[in-house]
Amino acid sequence: MANKIFLSLVFTSLLVSSLCLITLCNAADDEHEFSYQDSSPDGPKRWGTLTAKWKPCSNGEIQSPIDIDTKKAKDQESDLKKDYKDASAKIVNKGHNLVVQWQGDAGGIEINGSTYKLVQCHWHTPSEHTIDGKRYDAELHFVHSNDKDQLAVIGVLYTVGEADPFIENMKDKIKGVTTNGNDVGKLSAKSTTSGPTKYFRYGGSLTTPPCSEGVIWTVTEKVQTISKDQIILLQEPLDHEYHENARPVQELNGRTVTQFEDKESSGGKEDSGAASSASSIPMLSSYGISILAQFKYETYETENLTYMIAFKADESKNTEETKHFDYIQGGPSGPQIWGSINPSWKICGDGKLQSPINIDATHAPVKPGDLKKAYKHAPAKLVNTGHGISMEWTGDAGGIEVGGIAYKLVQGHWHTPSEHTINGKRFDAELHLVHRNDKEEIAVIGIFHTIGAPDPLIGNLTEKIKNLGDHMEIDLGKVCARVIKCGSRRNYRYIGSLTTPPCKEQVIWTVTERVRPISQDQINLLKGRLGPQYSENARPLQQLGGRHVWRFDMPEEKE
Ligand SMILES: [Zn+2]
Ligand SMILES: [Zn+2]
Numbered sequence: 001m002a003n004k005i006f007l008s009l010v011f012t013s014l015l016v017s018s019l020c021l022i023t024l025c026n027a028a029d030d031e032h033e034f035s036y037q038d039s040s041p042d043g044p045k046r047w048g049t050l051t052a053k054w055k056p057c058s059n060g061e062i063q064s065p066i067d068i069d070t071k072k073a074k075d076q077e078s079d080l081k082k083d084y085k086d087a088s089a090k091i092v093n094k095g096h097n098l099v100v101q102w103q104g105d106a107g108g109i110e111i112n113g114s115t116y117k118l119v120q121c122h123w124h125t126p127s128e129h130t131i132d133g134k135r136y137d138a139e140l141h142f143v144h145s146n147d148k149d150q151l152a153v154i155g156v157l158y159t160v161g162e163a164d165p166f167i168e169n170m171k172d173k174i175k176g177v178t179t180n181g182n183d184v185g186k187l188s189a190k191s192t193t194s195g196p197t198k199y200f201r202y203g204g205s206l207t208t209p210p211c212s213e214g215v216i217w218t219v220t221e222k223v224q225t226i227s228k229d230q231i232i233l234l235q236e237p238l239d240h241e242y243h244e245n246a247r248p249v250q251e252l253n254g255r256t257v258t259q260f261e262d263k264e265s266s267g268g269k270e271d272s273g274a275a276s277s278a279s280s281i282p283m284l285s286s287y288g289i290s291i292l293a294q295f296k297y298e299t300y301e302t303e304n305l306t307y308m309i310a311f312k313a314d315e316s317k318n319t320e321e322t323k324h325f326d327y328i329q330g331g332p333s334g335p336q337i338w339g340s341i342n343p344s345w346k347i348c349g350d351g352k353l354q355s356p357i358n359i360d361a362t363h364a365p366v367k368p369g370d371l372k373k374a375y376k377h378a379p380a381k382l383v384n385t386g387h388g389i390s391m392e393w394t395g396d397a398g399g400i401e402v403g404g405i406a407y408k409l410v411q412g413h414w415h416t417p418s419e420h421t422i423n424g425k426r427f428d429a430e431l432h433l434v435h436r437n438d439k440e441e442i443a444v445i446g447i448f449h450t451i452g453a454p455d456p457l458i459g460n461l462t463e464k465i466k467n468l469g470d471h472m473e474i475d476l477g478k479v480c481a482r483v484i485k486c487g488s489r490r491n492y493r494y495i496g497s498l499t500t501p502p503c504k505e506q507v508i509w510t511v512t513e514r515v516r517p518i519s520q521d522q523i524n525l526l527k528g529r530l531g532p533q534y535s536e537n538a539r540p541l542q543q544l545g546g547r548h549v550w551r552f553d554m555p556e557e558k559e
Helices: 002-022 044-050 165-174 228-235 273-279 288-292 315-320 335-341 343-350 456-466 520-528
Strands: 081-084 087-093 098-102 107-111 114-124 138-145 151-160 182-187 198-205 213-220 224-226 258-261 296-302 305-311 372-375 378-384 389-393 398-402 405-415 429-436 442-451 473-479 490-497 505-512 516-518 550-553
Touching: 087 165, 098 182, 107 151, 165 182, 165 228, 335 343, 378 456, 389 473, 398 442, 456 473, 456 520
Parallel strands: 151 213, 151 224, 442 505, 442 516
Antiparallel strands: 081 107, 087 098, 087 182, 098 114, 107 114, 114 138, 138 151, 198 213, 198 258, 296 305, 372 398, 378 389, 378 473, 389 405, 398 405, 405 429, 429 442, 490 505, 490 550
16 A cells, blocks of 8 residues: 555555656746735745745755845956857747757857857846846846756847847747747847856856756846837737836845956858767756756855856765764864855855754654655665665655655764654664655654664664774665664654755654664664764754744654
């Protein structure tokens, strides 16, 4: 039964993700509507609260668009090499904007040695970016994606005047375009961005939900013209409330905008060698944006420029690679300064959703909640990461469902003593079962242990753990997480983070109330495999901030 539910979940999520790919997953393809009207309950200030996935819209720190203050823009050597080509394209009505989607290889751009393929372009009326506080009549966004699915967008500003030839060519296809779209034949982005200009560059986000960060923005200083009729042409097919579809400008939060001149001459290079070098790069499918959503982000600084760069979240890998943190309070690598040890760990120091926390069980409100488990046998290995002992599944070990979303079990590891506390009480150990969904989002179950009878799972692994030296791996054959006793009638839930660097946030925590026994020998066994600075590997409690912790109750499971 449980298996059946799980399979149907997997199927549903596969179906959803493939549908998503087919429809190209424009940033707004989601079950939720969003509005540009401040007064609407779905207005821009509330986007981040409409679904969990849209959180960056309100708590992101490098959001777009912004006002570009030209007096503060720093000169910086940089580049933007354009090499666009003709390719078949389709114009599609997304409801909140019109999008031109290229289906073949439409060429792309190169920024500081990295090549980004042109995926799509779309318009906003009026402009989203403002320059020295001035808003323009329209803004065209060319969205590019590289082979790591990082995005680079070029923004071109328009003011009312002569007709824009790029739009004029597609005029008949734009009129009355629906969600099914109209083929526009072969189209090149070349004509729209020609001519030498100055560019502004900064690190930002998508300007529509999910507002994913990690986007390299290049905004052209040279303003192009668009006719009044063309603005109406672009607005007409959209629902009335999206005729004005510019997100308000966002806080800079310390970001630097840089500026550079286009050194490239404007014409005649399209058939030169540059084209062949671009075509040798593996062609990216046009789903850049949807793929981006599956990535977590880490900040990365280069020459005054702070980018958030997308990377695949993987707790085990990220912590394994580096051993430059430990648990010695006040020490040079201790928990108080994890955030400053490595730029990509910054959030350990300044994150607002950090874990672990003390759970105030007395005051936690009871709310509906769910946790469906459907684990199965899969190959696993035992790993000594240097700072903990973990069990990593390499095959499909089943998983859990939280809020209708399926998360696969990837890893389990122990902390001694416990990291979470309940009403201020710390336990002798805490097991974390780490699950991940197909968007790389993480859900962790935390299970407390207190000294008593031996734990059967560790009991099975005793001989293996004894032989597990620093940074060693031992194959375990097939292991099913059902052997882990983790059923509990009462559970606490909150949104937090990984408790080891890089301390990634947005982790859905389920901490079970029921405490399981573990023997003193087993605690000693786990600790004995680690260096002295890791034998007590519980991160200090983090500020709750304004977060809510709630309790949900479930029927007692048979064990
Ligand atoms: Zn846009
Ligand atoms: Zn952990």
